[in-house]
Amino acid sequence: MSRRKQIYEGKAKILYEGPEPGTLVQYFKDDATAFNAQKKATLDGKGVLNNRISEFIMLRLMEIGIPTHFIRRLNMREQLIKKVxxxxxxxxxxxxxxxxxxxxxxxxxxxxxxxxxxxxxxxxxxxxxxxxxxxxxxxxxxxxxxxxxxxxxxxxxxxxxxxxxxxxxxxxxxxxxxxxxxxxxxxxxxxxxxxxxxxxxxxxxxxxxMETNKKLDKDRFRRDLGEVTEAYTEVATRLGILKPNPSTANISVISSND
CATH class of the missing domain: 3.30.470.20 (ATP-grasp fold, B domain)
Incomplete structure (x- = not known):
């Protein structure tokens, strides 16, 4: 990553110059922020989960005719996207x-x-x-x-x-x-x-x-509820992106398709 030209860094992602004109590489960080970045933390694996979940949703939206910037996932943390x-x-x-x-x-x-x-x-x-x-x-x-x-x-x-x-x-x-x-x-x-x-x-x-109102999103971080990456993993598992693994919350299984 050090050899690529960084275009922009936000709270949760970094954009790099893409391999072709009109493209960018979007890198998902593990950083978590809330309240306009007044609260910050690093949550191991969050970027990997968000990359996979966002890829899954973008592909489904494109199937119903929603135009998006998504081109393809490059690896566990990166996507190739259109420059806009x-x-x-x-x-x-x-x-x-x-x-x-x-x-x-x-x-x-x-x-x-x-x-x-x-x-x-x-x-x-x-x-x-x-x-x-x-x-x-x-x-x-x-x-x-x-x-x-x-x-x-x-x-x-x-x-x-x-x-x-x-x-x-x-x-x-x-x-x-x-x-x-x-x-x-x-x-x-x-x-x-x-x-x-x-x-x-x-x-x-x-x-x-829908049954318990358990929060499965960033509010777990905002409100100090804990188990943030575990909640994200549960979302990915229910979507079928990950295989259920009851023995551990480790998300290394995400790399199985890479």
Whole structure:
């Protein structure tokens, strides 16, 4: 990795220059952060799990026609992805009240929402990623109305698919956060495409067991519940990415298909 040109380092991933024009290599770190990086830790194996889970979900979304930046998984920690211009918004889709929504609106955590709600936050760590309205997006030129129409429609379609997929393995999709990017057309003609350009993993979703409400996501780290990688491993196992291994929580079995 030291010989490659690093393009960007975030809280959970590093982006390197890709082997071909228009590509990047996305490396999943074991770092865990919460509360705008005020809380930090290293969780052995988390990056490996997120790489595999995100690969699994991206491939399923592509099968139903969702355009994504994912090209292929390279190894246990890396993916080859398309280089895009990131839309400076975090897009949050909520099905159940939890986290900041419960605090902001005084809704008891766990209450099912009347309908799925899509929210937007400006990608500015220095400002704490503030919640913004669509009017802000248009006024400040962060995205056009056409782009936002695509983003909202795609987010709701992703939500519908993921709710069904997770319900099939006994997990409730409470909410999730994603990002989108602009991809230039290969021929250089016409407008760019809006595509999904983020990971989807227990780092970016709230996932609760449907029977017990056990948290199987990053809230285990945020709230000091412990067994974070064990929860991520359980998600991967239920999805069929890992084989059940009752004797150990060791995730080295992930390398069996590499």
């Amino acid at each position: 211009e990131i839309v400076p918004l975090e897009v949050i889709c909520r099905n159940v009240a939890a986290g900041t929504m419960s605090v902001r609106l005084g809704i008891e955590e766990g209450e099912k929402l009347p309908r799925s709600i899509v929210e937007f936050c400006l990608k500015r760590d220095d400002l704490g990623d503030p919640l913004v309205a669509e009017e802000h997006v248009y006024a400040f030129g962060w995205a056009t109305q056409g782009e936002m129409d695509e983003i909202i429609a795609m987010t709701l379609r992703i939500n519908d698919y993921l709710q069904g997929m997770f319900a099939g393995i006994g997990i409730r999709l409470v909410d999730f956060k994603i990002e989108f990017g602009r991809l230039a057309h290969p021929d250089g003609l016409g407008d760019h495409m809006i595509i999904l350009a983020d990971e989807i993993s227990p780092d970016s979703c709230r996932l609760w067991d």
